[in-house]
């Protein structure tokens with residue numbers, strides 16, 4: 831997964847609804863500092879990154895977006911499918927200030943698998959949300 835030496839490309843998928851009001855700043859910050867869901871990626875290794883949303887409920891657009899990315903990265907730069915990781919943002923994988931985890935998470939995983947890409951969970955993990963998960967205020 832993320833510690834594989836040949837991973838070259840990270841496609842960070844964020845919730846389309848949440849992105850109506852979020853710039854994605856903390857996702858990028860987490861990648862920059864290799865924290866949260868990016869902690870396993872070596873800081874001294876360069877990765878290409880792409881930030882995109884699921885396209886809106888039910889997330890079906892993600893299939894064609896990722897198929898496009900896979901094709902373009904292969905055709906233009908020789909990036910193989912197993913060198914791409916789809917990183918699901920924390921606003922998709924976990925309950926947070928923005929609301930519950932994505933109700934279509936299983937479907938999103940199915941779509942990503944159908945495109946033939948690997949996936950990792952989480953991006954930015956805020957301290958208050960971690961504490962609320964620990965107390966049970968947030969479910970996951």
Ligand code: SF4
Pocket residue numbers: 844845848849852853854855856857919920921922928953954
């Ligand atoms: S994880 Fe946080 S920073 Fe990233 S897109 Fe979702 S709400 Fe925004």
Ligand code: SF4
Pocket residue numbers: 844845846847848884885886887888889922931932933934935
């Ligand atoms: S499918 Fe999930 S991630 Fe996409 S907009 Fe709907 S709730 Fe957000």
